[in-house]
Amino acid sequence: MTPVLLTLAGLLGLLVGSFLNVVIHRVPAGLSLVSPGSACPACAHPVRPYDNVPVLSWLALHGRCRDCAAPISARYPLVELATGVLFVVVAWRFGGTPYAAAGLVVAAAGVALFMIDLDHRRLPFAITGAMAIGAVLALGIDVVRHGAGPVPVALAAAATWLAVYGGIWLVTAGRGMGLGDVALAPVLGLVLGWLGWGPALVGLGAGFVVGAVVGVALIAAGSAGAKSRVPHGPFLLTGAALGMFGGGPLASAYLALVGLG
Template identity: 50%
Template sequence: MTNGVACGFVLVLGLAIGSFLNVVAHRVPAGESVVSPPSACPRCGHEIRNRHNVPVLGWLVLRGRCFDCAEPISARYPLVEAGTGLMFALVALRFGGETEGWRLLPAYLTFAAVSVALALIDLDVHRLPDVIVLPSYPVLALLLAIGGDGDALVRAALGAVGLGAFFFVVWYVAPGGMGFGDVKLSGLVGAMTAYLTWGTLLVGAFLGFVLGAVAGVLLMAGGKAGRKTAVPFGPFMVLGAWSAILGAGYLGDFYLESLGF
């Protein structure tokens, strides 16, 4: 299978996963099952037909309206589907160039799905559910182990502990600045970035704080937030991590090399 064909397959997979993540983001915070009952219109309650449940295309065919009650369907649904598909394709491009990269692909695709789900939920309800975060630790550890690089696994473990400890100190010293869910998520971010390089961890963590700070300033400047307004930090943590994983981590590697590390 060529890299282009593989990326196309992963893109389609990402579209389907994105459709499922819409369900996860809606139901998990409410404590509902993500497998039953079938998806239905939140306004009229009619079950969504299979032909209308095709990622992105279903929304376009319906012109953004429910087939039964004609009420608008949020554009967020196709945007999440398309965004997840694009993210999966970028991950395939990042890791699909060599044999070791293909072995890492399941781990980073899983982390991508987890990242999207947590970002959506944090934006909606300002929570990072343990039911998603905690099981991700053993699952991602197992998938990374398939990569077979012992040194990288040790680095991932140290990255998880190190970044987790740093976030814990920040949370303990200034508990209003972030939630404890961010502390638990930081271990995942630390592991998945440090597995690649220490520079990737450095850039991923740094960008998370920078992006969060910039967003906070913009929200205050636009009058949509004040000094004490709680801004979800999870989305910026995963955005910073993925910026580093997909390429920006090389800046961190260059910086550490210039210091002699």
């Protein structure tokens, strides 16, 4: 992947990140993504096109509305930057392949789901469904171009993720996690399983490890109690990212450590 294409991937990620800010705000509220246009929540003045350039407009405005000087949260440019970085990493890791398209779909939808779960403790099925459709279409193109070799492992990995998350949901009667996590799990399992069992299993386990570490840290800091409910979606998505980008080497290193590699 050339520097020019990586730059284009980053720019695309910034633009997608700008749209994701709209998704994050409007989807949980049941609002249209198309209309009305973006406006300042304080004074309701429509945002001018030149004030809607990802990251740069926020910097040029010093994080304030041009019309009423109300502060604009830094999370907007951070979401754009995070999406841009993820797009660059996906493009660098997977190049110009159909799987890269699936990775970009997962990255974009994942950012939206991550933030919505933090804000509202829910993972909208509409976004998970869009992720599933986009990923399956991209992987379908991969099958046409390169054959169906990855399909059996990918389907088995999706079933494994669904069994684990669905089992936890059933055993805990929905207290351990929500149906949104259960619906998202097989989509991530399918995409990671396309890369093999290593990424799929590392991604599956990493979500629980990250969640446990963060939970212990929050309890130690006094920010949460032992019975506090913390949204699991961000950990699920973080684990999937670890599996996608480093699951293969991590799995190989573990197998070598236990003498099976």
